[in-house]
Amino acid sequence: MGDIPAEPRWRAGGRTWYTGDMATELPICRTCGVQYAAPRPDCPVCLDERQYVGWGGQQWTTLAGLRASGHHGRVAREGPGVTGVGTDPPFAIGQRALLIQSPGGNVLWDMISYLDDDLVAQVRELGGISAIAISHPHFYGAMIEWAHAFDAPVYIHAADRQWVARPDPSVTFWDGDTREIGDGLTLIHVGLHFDGGQVLHWAAGPDGAGALLSGDIMTVVQDRRWVSFMRSYPNLIPERPSAIRRGLSRLEPYPFRRVYGAWWNRIIAADGAAAVRRSAERYLRWSLDEEA
Numbered sequence: 001m002g003d004i005p006a007e008p009r010w011r012a013g014g015r016t017w018y019t020g021d022m023a024t025e026l027p028i029c030r031t032c033g034v035q036y037a038a039p040r041p042d043c044p045v046c047l048d049e050r051q052y053v054g055w056g057g058q059q060w061t062t063l064a065g066l067r068a069s070g071h072h073g074r075v076a077r078e079g080p081g082v083t084g085v086g087t088d089p090p091f092a093i094g095q096r097a098l099l100i101q102s103p104g105g106n107v108l109w110d111m112i113s114y115l116d117d118d119l120v121a122q123v124r125e126l127g128g129i130s131a132i133a134i135s136h137p138h139f140y141g142a143m144i145e146w147a148h149a150f151d152a153p154v155y156i157h158a159a160d161r162q163w164v165a166r167p168d169p170s171v172t173f174w175d176g177d178t179r180e181i182g183d184g185l186t187l188i189h190v191g192l193h194f195d196g197g198q199v200l201h202w203a204a205g206p207d208g209a210g211a212l213l214s215g216d217i218m219t220v221v222q223d224r225r226w227v228s229f230m231r232s233y234p235n236l237i238p239e240r241p242s243a244i245r246r247g248l249s250r251l252e253p254y255p256f257r258r259v260y261g262a263w264w265n266r267i268i269a270a271d272g273a274a275a276v277r278r279s280a281e282r283y284l285r286w287s288l289d290e291e292a
């Protein structure tokens with residue numbers, strides 16, 4: 001790259017930020033987008049049966065490489081009080097993160113592989129980040145870069161501890177069924193897709209009707225009145241009916257109107273809790289070969 005300045009770029013939040021703070025040379029898997037702590041020959045996330053090694057073999061890039069090839073941040077509204085944060089052009093799995101603006105402190109839900117000074121500045125203008133939480137390992141991206149840039153903890157369910165590719169003190173493992181990470185912001189361990197698969201319930205939004213940020217733990221499908229459930233999406237391995245029933249029972253106490261999936265505009269706009277219930281009933285009816 002050679003264009004990364006050593007001088008401070010701006011002062012914010014009592015800290016002086018340097019582009020040089022970022023680990024721009026650590027390896028990032030081109031297929032899943034996860035950044036590792038050190039070079040390695042393989043990517044365990046992609047070797048797992050839920051992912052796949054790219055057809056051209058294992059390939060790596062870095063933050064500097066992504067920037068050099070023209071990637072940049074994309075920040076756009078996804079709903080009331082919810083801002084999408086993605087990468088343009090899309091990279092790896094192509095998900096976007098979601099910034100929830102909350103009076104008690106903003107929460108970044110899920111993660112991308114990219115970060116640069118401009119993107120840090122844009123997110124700071126929206127109030128920065130008090131806490132980060134990520135649904136599951138496919139979306140770990142460059143989570144440690146984001147944690148360091150915003151001095152925020154990253155909440156990961158302890159059942160997915162083995163998948164953290166870049167161990168760091170900012171990662172906060174939690175155990176159990178639910179965990180509050182902000183004002184009316186609750187992580188729910190539903191245990192679908194991955195053992196530690198978690199979703200985020202936002203009680204206040206929009207208009208107090210509640211929202212669920214589901215990642216692809218329960219994925220919003222093309223017909224945006226429905227979600228579905230898979231152990232592997234790329235390899236089409238179905239999720240277990242018993243796990244779906246258990247996951248849904250943990251969601252039961254939480255009302256929500258909207259469901260935000262993992263990609264731009266993958267949103268159920270109304271009647272979200274009923275849509276998830278109907279979707280589970282449909283899935284179970286087909287997978288258990290029951291009469292309609």
Ligand SMILES: [Zn+2]
Nearest residue numbers: 029032043046
């Ligand atoms: Zn990978």
Ligand SMILES: [Zn+2]
Nearest residue numbers: 136138193216
């Ligand atoms: Zn996934």
